[in-house]
Amino acid sequence: MKIAVLTGGGDCPGLNAVIRAVVRRGEQHGLEVMGIREGWRGLLDPPLHDRLTREATSGILHLGGTILGTSRTNPFKKPANGPEMVLKNLKALNVGAVVAIGGEDTLGVATKFSSMGINMVGVPKTIDNDLSGTDLTFGFDTAVGIATEAIDRLHSTAEAHKRVIVCEVMGRHAGWIATHAGMAGGADVILIPERPIDIEKVCEHIRNRHRTQGKNFSIVVVAEGAKFAQKESTVNEKLDEFGHVRLGGIGQQIADMIEQRTGYETRVTVLGHIQRGGTPTAFDRVLATRFGVHAADMVARGEFGKMAALRGTQIVSVALQEATAQLKTVDPTLYAVAEVFFG
Ligand code: F6P
Numbered sequence: 001m002k003i004a005v006l007t008g009g010g011d012c013p014g015l016n017a018v019i020r021a022v023v024r025r026g027e028q029h030g031l032e033v034m035g036i037r038e039g040w041r042g043l044l045d046p047p048l049h050d051r052l053t054r055e056a057t058s059g060i061l062h063l064g065g066t067i068l069g070t071s072r073t074n075p076f077k078k079p080a081n082g083p084e085m086v087l088k089n090l091k092a093l094n095v096g097a098v099v100a101i102g103g104e105d106t107l108g109v110a111t112k113f114s115s116m117g118i119n120m121v122g123v124p125k126t127i128d129n130d131l132s133g134t135d136l137t138f139g140f141d142t143a144v145g146i147a148t149e150a151i152d153r154l155h156s157t158a159e160a161h162k163r164v165i166v167c168e169v170m171g172r173h174a175g176w177i178a179t180h181a182g183m184a185g186g187a188d189v190i191l192i193p194e195r196p197i198d199i200e201k202v203c204e205h206i207r208n209r210h211r212t213q214g215k216n217f218s219i220v221v222v223a224e225g226a227k228f229a230q231k232e233s234t235v236n237e238k239l240d241e242f243g244h245v246r247l248g249g250i251g252q253q254i255a256d257m258i259e260q261r262t263g264y265e266t267r268v269t270v271l272g273h274i275q276r277g278g279t280p281t282a283f284d285r286v287l288a289t290r291f292g293v294h295a296a297d298m299v300a301r302g303e304f305g306k307m308a309a310l311r312g313t314q315i316v317s318v319a320l321q322e323a324t325a326q327l328k329t330v331d332p333t334l335y336a337v338a339e340v341f342f343g
Helices: 017-027 037-044 084-093 106-117 138-159 176-185 199-212 248-260 282-301 320-326 331-337
Strands: 001-008 034-035 049-054 097-102 120-122 164-169 189-193 220-225 266-270 304-313 314-319
Touching: 001 017, 001 037, 017 034, 017 097, 017 106, 017 282, 034 037, 034 248, 037 084, 037 106, 084 106, 084 176, 084 220, 097 106, 097 199, 097 282, 097 304, 106 120, 106 320, 120 282, 120 320, 138 164, 138 176, 138 220, 138 266, 164 248, 189 331, 199 220, 199 248, 199 266, 220 248, 248 266, 248 320, 282 304, 314 320
Parallel strands: 001 034, 001 097, 097 120, 120 304, 164 220, 164 266, 189 220
Antiparallel strands: 034 049, 304 314
16 A cells, blocks of 8 residues: 655654654555655645655654655645645545644644545644643653753853843643743743733742842743733734744743833743754654554554554554644643742
8 A cells, every 4th residue: 555644734853753663664564655745735736745765764763854844734724625636636646545743733634634534644743742632742852851951051141140031932822841841940930821921920939039039040931822811912913824823922021021020130032943943852753753653553454543642651543533622731730840949
């Protein structure tokens, strides 16, 4: 059977490890693997594809990005006949099954094609770690490592200059990166989308630290999707094809407010795409490899309409709908542990 592999949505460290694993395991099952370029865009007209072999995917395990390229194209949005085009091209290319590697948007599209009769297997990906159905997504560990190192570095300069430094990390709907990196890096306040920001409380934590604990610097970690209890924090209203606002700017807003209210000199660092680029950690390479092997096994077994997922220490198959059914937000008991160290 010929199968197609695609990577959609924001890139994520570990995508190449999945592709390599699908090809290597796929070849063992006698599957011919075709790489679709630029996510769902590559199945519209004209289709963009390459044959993927063991040779073509050699030496990519440790590389960030994706050799297939990616896009946020939503074929159910544009063009009007997008779904028909995809179905027509899959037929013309003689593709028997599709392995879609992506987050909520890519897997949402995969779920729709699955219900239209396409043999679909999903692999969950996002540095945000906010997909339900799997305990972890690959890329998250890498992003947390990068953010933690940044927070460590911000500590020494904040202390040297007696400043408050606000570090803005990724996390559109959920504050997993902020919570983990903030805890690992010893942040004094962590702000996440799950908890509306009470700026007075944040300032009180900082004042308390500076006045009663002999500290003259503080580190605040904020997830880009965090919002104020009272007012909308989004400053950039550009939307992508899945209707997502391009985020960024909350860190600066928080920094301005802290400086104004406390009088402490405050600076901001926005980590942005640094968290998503570059080489995956060993943990992410292993998780991505296990997902890829499992996905190829699912195709070989004819187990479609499902995605590979981590449950405890095991890789299992769960219904594709489960990935997008609900958002996996930060566990309140984990955040409660982080809060022990605020202020
Ligand atoms: O979904 C993953 C993510 O990294 C989000 O945390 C972030 O909001 C978004 O992608 C950024 O996407 P883009 O690279 O398209 O700006």
